[in-house]
Amino acid sequence: MSDKYIARSKAVAARVLGGEMIIMSAVDSKLFSLSDVATVIWEAADGRTPLSEIVAKRVCAEFDVPADVAYQDAEVLVEELATRGILSISNQPVADAEPATEAL
Amino acid sequence: MAASVSPSRFFREEPAERCGATVEIGGIPILLQTGDEDFRNLIEQRYAGFVNSSAEPVCQLAIHLQQPMKRPPDDVQVSRSGSVWRIERGDFCAEFDARSRSGWVRQSANPYSLDAVLRIMHSLVLAEEGGFLVHAASGVRNDRAFVFAGVSGAGKTTISRLAPPDATLLTDEISYIRRSGSSYHAYGTPFAGELARVGTNLKARLAALYFLEKGPDNRVVPVSGPHAAHALIRNILFFAHDPDLVKRVFDAAIEFVSRVPVARFVFAPDERAWELIR
Numbered sequence: 001m002s003d004k005y006i007a008r009s010k011a012v013a014a015r016v017l018g019g020e021m022i023i024m025s026a027v028d029s030k031l032f033s034l035s036d037v038a039t040v041i042w043e044a045a046d047g048r049t050p051l052s053e054i055v056a057k058r059v060c061a062e063f064d065v066p067a068d069v070a071y072q073d074a075e076v077l078v079e080e081l082a083t084r085g086i087l088s089i090s091n092q093p094v095a096d097a098e099p100a101t102e103a104l
Numbered sequence: 105m106a107a108s109v110s111p112s113r114f115f116r117e118e119p120a121e122r123c124g125a126t127v128e129i130g131g132i133p134i135l136l137q138t139g140d141e142d143f144r145n146l147i148e149q150r151y152a153g154f155v156n157s158s159a160e161p162v163c164q165l166a167i168h169l170q171q172p173m174k175r176p177p178d179d180v181q182v183s184r185s186g187s188v189w190r191i192e193r194g195d196f197c198a199e200f201d202a203r204s205r206s207g208w209v210r211q212s213a214n215p216y217s218l219d220a221v222l223r224i225m226h227s228l229v230l231a232e233e234g235g236f237l238v239h240a241a242s243g244v245r246n247d248r249a250f251v252f253a254g255v256s257g258a259g260k261t262t263i264s265r266l267a268p269p270d271a272t273l274l275t276d277e278i279s280y281i282r283r284s285g286s287s288y289h290a291y292g293t294p295f296a297g298e299l300a301r302v303g304t305n306l307k308a309r310l311a312a313l314y315f316l317e318k319g320p321d322n323r324v325v326p327v328s329g330p331h332a333a334h335a336l337i338r339n340i341l342f343f344a345h346d347p348d349l350v351k352r353v354f355d356a357a358i359e360f361v362s363r364v365p366v367a368r369f370v371f372a373p374d375e376r377a378w379e380l381i382r
Contacts, residue, residue: 013351013354013355017330018330026345028345033330
């Protein structure tokens with residue numbers, strides 16, 4: 001199974017406020033608030049780090065969740081974020097993606 | 105040989121559009137240029153209290169009057185090419201260059217068309233400095249400004265009508281917010297709502313923003329930052345799905361709710377509502 005690479009969309013604005021990640025789409029001005037886990041994945045979505053590595057090194061390290069369950073949930077999450085245009089998913093590393101906001 | 109004398113060396117005839125009125129809203133003077141004397145008089149009446157002929161304009165708008173368009177006013181369409189914004193609605197067409205801060209509008213002699221163009225121009229200028237226009241009534245009491253935001257029916261007109269004599273109404277419909285360092289000021293605007301009353305042209309430091317809710321009693325309920333940001337963004341006048349503009353407005357809203365107290369203001373529609381606004 002090939003891994004997935006996720007990159008934050010450049011057509012969004014994002015800020016942390018009160019410990020919560022808020023994202024606004026520049027396409028349709030819709031607003032989103034991310035959960036703690038979603039925020040960790042979003043921040044690590046640099047287009048170069050495989051999703052499996054993000055889950056293993058960030059999600060499982062910060063949250064008490066089995067790796068297989070975490071990966072399945074992460075897949076669902078990134079699909080949903082991609083559907084809303086605030087994240088892109090690729091089977092290959094994305095060259096011009098923005099770097100992660102926190103080091104892995 | 106004697107130099108030829110050309111009249112153009114001694115005077116220059118300005119095009120008719122150079123005549124006009126300078127309207128200063130939110131401390132931003134805009135020269136509205138029109139060669140039509142009647143329309144200039146209409147502008148001076150419409151924006152009475154906001155005309156400031158001694159102010160040095162920071163923006164210019166050339167108004168070209170034409171016959172009313174047959175298309176009805178519909179949703180405004182705003183797009184950008186480089187630094188030039190193009191603004192179109194059924195009743196007008198305009199362009200505004202954000203770099204030179206000048207533009208033009210083609211419209212009929214309808215002040216409501218000009219209102220819409222001015223609101224958009226001010227929104228674009230404010231977005232560059234962390235300010236915004238917001239669907240809200242606002243007033244000043246004890247030298248402190250209070251903003252009451254809400255969609256149509258939330259109570260902007262009601263809270264404005266209930267304002268006590270020692271409160272000065274800045275607007276009953278569209279509030280004007282500018283950032284000044286780490287604080288914010290609210291300014292009066294001529295953009296009136298159901299009260300059809302032009303706001304008072306003054307500014308005051310902003311003390312709080314309230315989201316209006318009609319209820320059986322009066323109470324102020326603090327709102328968390330994320331909820332405040334969501335609610336504020338829903339009420340900011342926002343005209344274009346332009347990525348740069350979206351980011352500016354978004355950042356402005358986040359900064360605002362980080363620095364200004366924001367709360368729900370549940371109020372019963374009688375004079376006691378203002379007892380909590382001091």
